[in-house]
Amino acid sequence: MFNGFRIAMTWVHTWFGLVLGFVLMVCFFFGALSVFDREIDRWAIPETRFEPQPMPSFDRLLLPVLEQQLSPDEQEYAANMPKLHDAGKGPMTPRLELPVDEYWAYTTHRDPVLAAGGGFRVPHPKDPTLENHIHGRVTIDPRSGTVLRDDALKIGSDWFYPLHYKLQWEWKDLGYWIVGLAAFSMLAALVTGVIIHRKIFREFFTFRPWKQTQRSALDLHNMTGVVALPFHFFFSFTGLVIFASFFYFPLSHTLLKPLHDQHAVLEAQRAGLPYERAGVAVPMASVDAMVREAKRRWAARDMAGEVGFLTVTHVGDANSFVSIYRAGSDRVSLVGEGIHFKASTGEVQYEDPPRAAVSEINEFLTGLHLQHFEHWLLRWLYVLGGLLGAVCIATGFVFFVEKRKRQHAKMGGQGSRVVDALAVTTVTGMVIAAVGMLVANRLLPIDLPGKGDWEKWVFWAVWALTMAHAFWRSAPVAQGRLNPAWCEQCWALGVLAIAAVLLNWVTTGDHLIKTVFTDTYWAVAGVDLSLLGCALIAFWVGRKLMRPTTYEKNAVNRALALHE
Amino acid sequence: MNESLWLTAAVLFAVLGMGWLALSLRTHWQQVCPQQDLNPREGHLRASGACLLLLSAVCCFEADHPSMAVLVWVMILAMAAVVVAMTLSSHPGLLRSICPRAFIEDVHSQD
Amino acid sequence: MEQAQADKNNSAIRPVLFCECLEKDGIVRRVAAALLGGYAFTWGFTALGTTCLVALGMGYAEAEVAMLLLAFLIFLIVFLWAFAAVRIDRVWKVLGGGAVLMTVMAWVMQHLLLH
Known part of the structure; x- marks a missing residue:
């Protein structure tokens, strides 16, 4: 009775899953790596391999650094200053003379280094209602207050992490839209998958590697999809929700802007936090004292905690205020419980009210995706969930190819050949690109100008190379056989992963015996061990792929028996 | 330390519970016990398996803030299911050893 | 009773119709x-x-x-319905008409709230 409906749902599942599956692979795999982004940063930037630090003293350490060493970003100045500046009111203020308007500092329980920055005011803006800031940022060693080199690329938090939500495709924010479409397709694929998969409970634990590839790939596809169904659903869903109000449904910036603005003004009046500068210069009171008061108030609410995020708005002005937010390391919701102080006197101006039910749900949903909490088991389980998602999509590709390749071979079609080559690119190729980037990070000389850019180039180049290799070797698929690129790239991956671990040892002296036993440093040890695990799996799979499968052996035996 | 004990217990209960649930399914039982003369008490296995999963949830709630415990539990269930599925496909015999005698009825002994 | 019969006939020809739709309208x-x-x-x-x-x-x-929490669930439902529905012109009528109607109503509502 549901035949037509089922056909329609199967069509959606197959084609949306296939086309956007390649993007989803990137989201799931690099999302899984992002769980340990800070740890990958430590691996890639050896001078930051020390214990995580709490927020340092603002008065004594941060403020002098920010006042003396923070400057507006050159590229942002070049790109945005001419757009924001009103040429009718005089010449453009030079970059280093822009007055500062805002400071911020942010840290988590996993950060040895502190990210800080600020916004510099454009003195003569075209549209005074806009923010009109040129931003700058620095990375600070919180133990000494030294500013660390800024061109060292944080491979984890500034490359793998953004890759999973915007594909590093900045132009017209297209990356966000493609990922959004992919996440939405994932939701659709999950729902349609459940509709298609009739024996969902009877085959809950079923994986039969001894059957033919098409069947065992489908087993694995169903199993990895079903067991982690809540993970897949909620991560795609919350990923969409996180960006919804900025990108996907920006109602507050468009259709409902008047209503939004009216409420924002009312809200600001209620909070009493000034929206604009007064234009009167006033020095700032002790921020450290405000931090102590904020901690006292959190403790009084029975939620003692550390500072996660601190901002100073309208720096040096009579209207300046300091906002101090609690680090959310012990719960799912993010930083919060903001307390705002008048900067000139240090008195509490406003305390964020308890969140309403809807906001609480939203905080929980976004928090469970962004995971600022301190829970190592859950972090590893998230990695598992992300990898299960990747396996689910990859086996979907394999199933698609296996189902069609013999038929395509008979009819001389090239469809399955192309899909298979793309699958190689997004499965082994993607991992090779990531590990290759780590190898490049250790091989390139530390004082090479623009080292981070070189690392990015290596990442793309290696990935492109794996793609070329996959297409070059794909001819056997058109004859209904296996692409040898799968096997060859497994070996390449294994070798690269071992090389990365060895190079880390040679260039920094941090070998596994040291990082695990004698001078324990789990961030680096964890990355090294994961690389070794990756190498082991790659070699094992590579060896398996060189030999005929059990099913093929049985088929040969049967044929021989018939022959005799 | 207390926390990690609770979480370890949660993981163990989840794996055992998922294992029993798997054994309550006919196809998987046949993978584990290919002999014809042993039959599972399916209802018992299913009910006890479900109870163990609930017990695992209780352990999670003992270890963490409730909002966090929910996430940990759901993810532990996913992991346990994968562990059981992989054991079934590579070493089905191992599952035999976690199945208590009480859940098996011997067809011959009843004759 | 008649309705049930009609539904039954309808569902029997559904697969055919769906395939036809794919060809006629084009999947695009x-x-x-x-x-x-x-x-x-x-x-x-x-x-x-x-x-x-x-x-x-x-x-x-x-x-x-x-509403943003609900939005993606609503989108998901109408998205799947657009594929499951037998006649595409009805899909366009409901989705397009609904979109215009609700957007205009939201605009009017906002106007009333502001003044």
Whole structure:
């Protein structure tokens, strides 16, 4: 009775899953790596391999650094200053003379280094209602207050992490839209998958590697999809929700802007936090004292905690205020419980009210995706969930190819050949690109100008190379056989992963015996061990792929028996 | 330390519970016990398996803030299911050893 | 009774119809209806829902969040329906019409709330 409906749902599942599956692979795999982004940063930037630090003293350490060493970003100045500046009111203020308007500092329980920055005011803006800031940022060693080199690329938090939500495709924010479409397709694929998969409970634990590839790939596809169904659903869903109000449904910036603005003004009046500068210069009171008061108030609410995020708005002005937010390391919701102080006197101006039910749900949903909490088991389980998602999509590709390749071979079609080559690119190729980037990070000389850019180039180049290799070797698929690129790239991956671990040892002296036993440093040890695990799996799979499968052996035996 | 004990217990209960649930399914039982003369008490296995999963949830709630415990539990269930599925496909015999005698009825002994 | 009979006939010819639709409209049109029509419909729904919640006394930020949480679920439902529906012109009527209607209503509602 549901035949037509089922056909329609199967069509959606197959084609949306296939086309956007390649993007989803990137989201799931690099999302899984992002769980340990800070740890990958430590691996890639050896001078930051020390214990995580709490927020340092603002008065004594941060403020002098920010006042003396923070400057507006050159590229942002070049790109945005001419757009924001009103040429009718005089010449453009030079970059280093822009007055500062805002400071911020942010840290988590996993950060040895502190990210800080600020916004510099454009003195003569075209549209005074806009923010009109040129931003700058620095990375600070919180133990000494030294500013660390800024061109060292944080491979984890500034490359793998953004890759999973915007594909590093900045132009017209297209990356966000493609990922959004992919996440939405994932939701659709999950729902349609459940509709298609009739024996969902009877085959809950079923994986039969001894059957033919098409069947065992489908087993694995169903199993990895079903067991982690809540993970897949909620991560795609919350990923969409996180960006919804900025990108996907920006109602507050468009259709409902008047209503939004009216409420924002009312809200600001209620909070009493000034929206604009007064234009009167006033020095700032002790921020450290405000931090102590904020901690006292959190403790009084029975939620003692550390500072996660601190901002100073309208720096040096009579209207300046300091906002101090609690680090959310012990719960799912993010930083919060903001307390705002008048900067000139240090008195509490406003305390964020308890969140309403809807906001609480939203905080929980976004928090469970962004995971600022301190829970190592859950972090590893998230990695598992992300990898299960990747396996689910990859086996979907394999199933698609296996189902069609013999038929395509008979009819001389090239469809399955192309899909298979793309699958190689997004499965082994993607991992090779990531590990290759780590190898490049250790091989390139530390004082090479623009080292981070070189690392990015290596990442793309290696990935492109794996793609070329996959297409070059794909001819056997058109004859209904296996692409040898799968096997060859497994070996390449294994070798690269071992090389990365060895190079880390040679260039920094941090070998596994040291990082695990004698001078324990789990961030680096964890990355090294994961690389070794990756190498082991790659070699094992590579060896398996060189030999005929059990099913093929049985088929040969049967044929021989018939022959005799 | 207390926390990690609770979480370890949660993981163990989840794996055992998922294992029993798997054994309550006919196809998987046949993978584990290919002999014809042993039959599972399916209802018992299913009910006890479900109870163990609930017990695992209780352990999670003992270890963490409730909002966090929910996430940990759901993810532990996913992991346990994968562990059981992989054991079934590579070493089905191992599952035999976690199945208590009480859940098996011997067809011959009843004759 | 008659309705049930009609449904039965309908479902019997459904697979054929669906395949025909694929050929006749082209799958591109089906996808366009599901994605663009669905998006526009969800946009209108979210806008109208937000203004309604504000009219009922909820704070704007909260109303927006509540509707954005619902938005993707609504989108998901209409998206799948656009593929499951037998006749694509009806899909366009419902999604397009709904989108325009709800967006206009949201706009009027906002106007009333502001003045």
